[in-house]
Amino acid sequence: MEEDIEEYSTERKDTLSKFREGMIASLPIFIGYIPVAVTFGLLAKSTGLTLLETFLFSALVFAGASQFMALQLIQGGAEPIQIIVATFIMNFRHFLMSSHLSAILPAKEKPWLLPFLSFGITDESFAYLSTSHASKEVDFILGLEYSAYVSWVGGTVTGYLFGNILPPILQASMGLALYTLFIALLVPEAKRSLSVAITAVIGGLTHSCLAWLKIFSPGWNIILAILIAASIGAWIIDEEEEETNE
Amino acid sequence: MNNIKIIIGMMIVTFIPRYLPLLAFSRLNIPKPLKKLLRYIFPAALGALILPGAITAIPNYPAAAAAGIATAIVCSWFREEISLTVFLSVIVTLISLYLFGY
Secondary structure (H helix, E strand, O other): OHHHHHHHHHHHHHHHHHHHHHHHHOHHHHHHHHHHHHHHHHHHHHHOOOHHHHHHHHHHHOOHHHHHHHHHHHHOOOOHHHHHHHHHHHHOHHHHHHHHHHHHOOOOOOHHHHHHHHHOOOHHHHHHHHOOOOOOOHHHHHHHHHHHHHHHHHHHHHHHHHHHHOOHHHHHHHOOHHHHHHHHHHHHHHHHOHHHHHHHHHHHHHHHHHHHHOOOOHHHHHHHHHHHHHHHHHHHHOOOHHHHHO | OHHHHHHHHHHHHHHHHHHHHHHOOOOOOOOHHHHHHHHHHHHHHHHHHHOOHHHHOOOOOHHHHHHHHHHHHHHHHHOOOHHHHHHHHHHHHHHHHHHOOO
């Protein structure tokens, strides 16, 4: 009986210490999210969302790029269904990340935690977990993900409530923070693969053309641009590279 | 009300692809052409999100935006650290805006 208690408490300590290690590892993500999350809060307010809606956006969706896209589309008067379809297409990449995680997780010992673990998957935490030295234990991953989550949701609410206190010049500069986050996600990938770089450029140019032509609504523009560029990238540009990567 | 609808819808379509592969436990067999397409969706989406939005991110001051974007590209090329990239670019944008008399 005593042994049992001891075992239980060491396991518990283990869980906590791994969770804490994950939190420490996510510090760069935590810090990097803050200006972007504050910008999201600010922008949501100027788009006319209520505080509750803004909070729910970050707390329930937790996928930054698509949240900004949604704000743009709401502002442009897009239909809810267009926004949801665009979000689905855009966030479907998590499917690959999650498949990858399910293959590398050491053991499926805590299945009740998996919904939480999957909810917390983001590009940033996944990028970290893809590095070879990162721990793949569930408790560690949860620490990593939810520290980022707290930063994202906290930053969003802070931005909504207090963003206006910031000097206008800083607010204007922070309008660019989101795009620099996208660039920070894209450049390391593009550096390693020319076809990824070309695909991104095609995506940008296609979207620019569609936005300029104004044939479709903004909601469809971005969906079309993503699908066109990804198809060209996957089926025309990408030839031999896949073999060397796998 | 529409916004809540959007949020709930987005939550559902974002959560399902995140959870499905872990729920299925085994490695799902995705056909290769589809896998290829999925690999390219993210860069395509990032490209479409950056352009044309970034150019007009700071109305009337495209040069300041360009300075910030250039900083982000250079910084993320050499140091793959998101927080550093975001902060440096915001600072460079701030300084440029100040110099351009914002």
